[in-house]
Amino acid sequence: MESMAARRTEWTLRKNEFLKRLCEAQQFVSEPGSKIVDPLDCVSLLEAVIQSGDRVALEGNNQKQADFLADCLCNVDAKRVNNLHMVQSVIALPSHCEVFERGIARLADFSYSSPQSARVAQMVSEGKMKIGEIHTYLELFGRYFVDLTPDVALVAAISADRAGNLYTGPNTEDTPTIVEATKFRQGIVVAQVEKIVDKLPRVDIPGEWVDFLVPVGRPCYTEPLFTRDPALITDVHVLMAMMVIKGIYGEYGVRSLNHGIGFGTCAIELLLPTYAESLGLKGKICSHWTVNPHPSLIPAIECGFVESVHSFGSEVGMEDYMASRPDVFFIGPDGNMRSNRAMCQVAGHYAVDAFVGSTLQVDRYGNSSAAVAGRIAGFGGAPNMGCDPPGRRHSTPSWLRAGRESAMTRGLIGPVERGRKLVIQMVETFGAGRVQSFVHRLDAWTLMEEAGFAIPPIMMYGDAITHLVTEEGIAHLLRCDSLKQREAAIKAVAGYTDLGREADPKETLELRRQGIVQTPEDLGIDIGDASTSHLAAHSIRELVEWSGGLYRPPDRFREW
Amino acid sequence: MALERLEFEYTGVPEEKRDGWDYLHVGHVMSGDLEILVERLPAQANVSRIRITTSAVGFGSVWQMVIDEFMATRKVCGCEIWINDDGATPAVVKLRLSQLAREMSVK
Numbered sequence: 001m002e003s004m005a006a007r008r009t010e011w012t013l014r015k016n017e018f019l020k021r022l023c024e025a026q027q028f029v030s031e032p033g034s035k036i037v038d039p040l041d042c043v044s045l046l047e048a049v050i051q052s053g054d055r056v057a058l059e060g061n062n063q064k065q066a067d068f069l070a071d072c073l074c075n076v077d078a079k080r081v082n083n084l085h086m087v088q089s090v091i092a093l094p095s096h097c098e099v100f101e102r103g104i105a106r107l108a109d110f111s112y113s114s115p116q117s118a119r120v121a122q123m124v125s126e127g128k129m130k131i132g133e134i135h136t137y138l139e140l141f142g143r144y145f146v147d148l149t150p151d152v153a154l155v156a157a158i159s160a161d162r163a164g165n166l167y168t169g170p171n172t173e174d175t176p177t178i179v180e181a182t183k184f185r186q187g188i189v190v191a192q193v194e195k196i197v198d199k200l201p202r203v204d205i206p207g208e209w210v211d212f213l214v215p216v217g218r219p220c221y222t223e224p225l226f227t228r229d230p231a232l233i234t235d236v237h238v239l240m241a242m243m244v245i246k247g248i249y250g251e252y253g254v255r256s257l258n259h260g261i262g263f264g265t266c267a268i269e270l271l272l273p274t275y276a277e278s279l280g281l282k283g284k285i286c287s288h289w290t291v292n293p294h295p296s297l298i299p300a301i302e303c304g305f306v307e308s309v310h311s312f313g314s315e316v317g318m319e320d321y322m323a324s325r326p327d328v329f330f331i332g333p334d335g336n337m338r339s340n341r342a343m344c345q346v347a348g349h350y351a352v353d354a355f356v357g358s359t360l361q362v363d364r365y366g367n368s369s370a371a372v373a374g375r376i377a378g379f380g381g382a383p384n385m386g387c388d389p390p391g392r393r394h395s396t397p398s399w400l401r402a403g404r405e406s407a408m409t410r411g412l413i414g415p416v417e418r419g420r421k422l423v424i425q426m427v428e429t430f431g432a433g434r435v436q437s438f439v440h441r442l443d444a445w446t447l448m449e450e451a452g453f454a455i456p457p458i459m460m461y462g463d464a465i466t467h468l469v470t471e472e473g474i475a476h477l478l479r480c481d482s483l484k485q486r487e488a489a490i491k492a493v494a495g496y497t498d499l500g501r502e503a504d505p506k507e508t509l510e511l512r513r514q515g516i517v518q519t520p521e522d523l524g525i526d527i528g529d530a531s532t533s534h535l536a537a538h539s540i541r542e543l544v545e546w547s548g549g550l551y552r553p554p555d556r557f558r559e560w
Numbered sequence: 561m562a563l564e565r566l567e568f569e570y571t572g573v574p575e576e577k578r579d580g581w582d583y584l585h586v587g588h589v590m591s592g593d594l595e596i597l598v599e600r601l602p603a604q605a606n607v608s609r610i611r612i613t614t615s616a617v618g619f620g621s622v623w624q625m626v627i628d629e630f631m632a633t634r635k636v637c638g639c640e641i642w643i644n645d646d647g648a649t650p651a652v653v654k655l656r657l658s659q660l661a662r663e664m665s666v667k
Contacts, residue, residue: 234592236651430649432592434616471651496622496650527655528662 014186018151021188022211024048035164035213036196042072042214047080049188049212050152055085056105057150057178060092061341062112062380063292063313064171066156067221068192068214070095073154078103085109087148089137089174089341090378091116093221100129109148110378111137117375124376124451134457137381138345141174144181153182153189156220159200160193164207167200170314170322170337171222175205177342183209194219202334224316224554226292228266230537231559236471239520239530240426241267244356245276247474247523248424248467249285252398256288258348258385262358264426264469270535272300290348290385293318293329293337295553298546299536301328311337312344312381317557321550341381348385353398354422355385359459360431361439364487364499366462366477368425369444376451379459387464388421395419402466407481420478424467425460429495437470438490438499462486468493472500473519480516492517566612566620568627572637574606584663587656594645594653596660605638614645626650630657636664 025048026032028041037045046069050056058073059066074095084105091097091113099105100123109132113120123129135143144150155175157166168175179189190212191205241264248254249268259265272286286300287307293315300306310330314322314337322329322337329337348355359368370377392399399419406420427437444456466478468490475489492508494500511517520527537543540557587595594614601607610627630636634657648656 234652235655236649239655428649428651430651434619434622434647434649471654496625501625526662527658528660530655 018186018188021049021051025212029212034162035211036162037212037214039068039214039216042069043075045190045212045214046072047076049190050076050081050084052081052083053085054151055087055148057144057153057182058086058088058096059153059155059174059178060096061089061173061313062092062225063222063315064156064173065093065221065223066154066192067093067095068216069154069156069190070099073104074098074102076104082106085132087140087144087150089140091120097123103128106130107132109133109135109140109143111135111140112378112380114377117377120376121374121451131376131451134376134378136379136384137341138349138384141177141342141345144177149185149187150178150182151187153178153187155179155189155191157191157193157205158219159195159197160191160210160213160215161197161200161207164210164213165200165203166191166193166205166207166210167202168204168338169201170319170339172204172338172340173313174341176340179205179209188212190214192216192220201336202332204338222316224557226261226294226315227317227540227553227557228261228263228294228296229540229557230266230270230296230535230543231539233263233267233270233532233535235530235532236428237263237267238271238532238534239471239525239527240264240428240469241271242275242525242530243469243474243518243520243523244268244424244426245271245281245285246279246525247518248354248422248469249276250279250281252353252401252422254285254354254398254422255396256290256352257286257354257356258290258352259294260357260382262426264358265356266294266296267535268356269294269296269300270537272305273303273536274534276305277303288352290344290352293322295540295543295551296537298543298551301325302546310344310347311339312341313339316554317552320552321547324550345381345384348381349387349389350392352385352421353396354424356424356426357382357386357460358426359437361437361442361444362425362427362468362490363439363442363462364490365483366465366468366486366490367442367458368427368460368465369442369456369458371442371444371447371457371459373443373446373450376447379457382459386423386460388423392419392421398422402478405476406478420466422466423460423464424469425465426469429470429472429497429500436497438494438497440499470495473517473522476516476518479514485511485516489516562617564614564617564620566614566623568610568612568624570608570610570631570636572606572608572635574604574637581664584660586659586663589644589646591646592648592652594643594648594656596656597642598660599640601638601640603638608636608639608641610641610643612643612645614643614647616645616647622650626653626657630661634661634664
């Protein structure tokens with residue numbers, strides 16, 4: 001029978017279109033058949049391969065940035081190339097904003113924009129930038145393969161050979177995801193590299209997937225975002241870290257985990273070889289990590305606490321140390337580490353017992369947000385780490401124990417048992433400048449109104465949080481059997497903030513009796529004993545010493 | 561830089577016997593931190609006076625609550641206490657007071 005529907009007859013429109021552009025751009029390669037383009041011709045190259053209205057993935061994340069290509073994109077003729085739709089992980093560099101200021105791009109779908117948060121908010125209010133959606137990294141990567149597939153990818157690598165094979169090394173990060181999404185729907189891939197070499201240490205991206213190479217003669221910009229100077233850790237951080245180690249990690253037997261970027265988690269890492277060891281927890285907690293290569297993990301690695309570390313990105317100065325510890329890090333046949341943000345995000349989402357993060361604001365329901373009025377900062381990967389993935393099916397002792405304690409979700413699935421990831425927020429009751437961290441109304445609501453979002457930008461929803469840790473104690477929110485009890489437990493650890501002052505002392509005592517709230521005293525921790533003297537390292541220099549000189553911090557962290 | 565001075569007074573029951581320390585010092589003055597200096601008054605004294613000099617203006621009521629709680633739980637009596645604060649959060653204040661209490665009981 002003949003179908004009534006008209007049949008599609010064209011199947012290679014994208015291929016034809018991009019072939020046409022590739023031909024157009026051949027005038028800029030160094031010689032016929034080559035992929036190499038002189039950096040001075042890069043702007044012209046971009047004008048040839050990018051057309052108005054294209055979706056463009058400009059690579060850049062917390063660490064590695066395709067900064068040269070970003071600068072070139074700012075300099076294309078906006079009369080020729082405009083109305084671009086940027087689909088990129090982060091808006092971090094001034095050039096990422098310039099692309100919008102100059103009318104080259106108009107629409108942005110991204111994950112994280114903290115370094116440019118004020119400018120992004122301003123551009124939105126001035127109508128220079130329109131935001132599609134703000135995603136987590138995994139969501140954005142997911143949409144690369146659904147409805148936000150890039151037409152053109154501008155990526156960064158360390159080196160390339162003449163065939164276009166790329167070596168991305170320790171900072172491989174987002175490159176495989178961006179290139180695969182782009183190239184397998186016939187898009188165009190342009191890579192900036194420091195240099196062209198005859199033989200690469202290893203091939204991270206196959207040359208057939210790369211169309212143009214721009215050797216810029218210098219490394220791409222890389223931010224040492226996860227380097228925390230132990231000298232800046234305070235006694236309060238140590239107190240909260242001791243509570244997490246004894247009251248949560250030790251209690252639940254947390255083996256696999258992700259740590260955020262804060263000083264609280266940095267303190268935990270530096271207390272593993274000392275305080276955790278003294279509690280007899282070595283071999284019982286913190287053995288498998290999905291985390292960037294934090295220099296503050298070095299003492300725990302050296303003491304045999306850590307069995308494995310897989311990373312989203314690399315960290316400047318950690319390359320030689322990691323290469324020398326192949327039993328711990330993910331090291332290629334060439335001897336160098338390879339990170340992969342998408343894989344590590346999947347691991348941090350599905351395969352760990354616990355996530356620990358920090359935040360700026362918490363409301364009475366436990367919703368937390370780092371959003372501040374007048375700033376659009378996005379989410380990054382934290383919401384994927386900081387949630388209990390409903391698709392998880394494998395069990396671990398920590399996961400099972402947390403599931404059994406989850407009073408409010410028990411019973412919804414009959415007698416069936418289900419576990420739970422631990423999602424821990426560490427927050428001091430007052431932040432910098434004595435601003436209250438516990439609030440009646442999150443600034444996220446104001447930001448929603450200002451920016452016209454459909455929903456307030458919540459980093460972690462209250463129902464995902466199992467534990468809230470402040471200097472006052474631990475609120476085991478998963479053990480609460482009602483929203484009213486959760487609120488009381490949150491207020492009980494909110495200290496002298498307005499919300500904390502609403503706590504009923506009698507109710508707090510009852511929560512402590514039931515083990516829902518634990519103060520340092522309840523945990524057997526003497527507050528007066530919480531001191532940075534317990535840290536395994538007190539400075540960047542001591543981290544270098546722990547590493548046997550293999551960790552080479554950037555100059556700005558060298559105080560000696 | 562504007563400084564705010566606060567003063568609190570507490571009356572307690574004089575200690576029966578006293579030994580150990582006459583002066584104590586914890587913490588240090590740096591951004592986000594504070595130092596506490598304590599001098600014990602003669603044995604019969606039952607009034608403690610706390611003088612706070614702080615760079616964070618407008619937090620008198622929070623100071624009052626933190627100090628009230630400390631004096632109520634530690635039963636400090638007959639001391640002159642000076643607190644020099646450079647913007648410490650209540651968390652830091654409480655921690656330093658706990659360190660002070662520890663010093664008081666150890667020495």
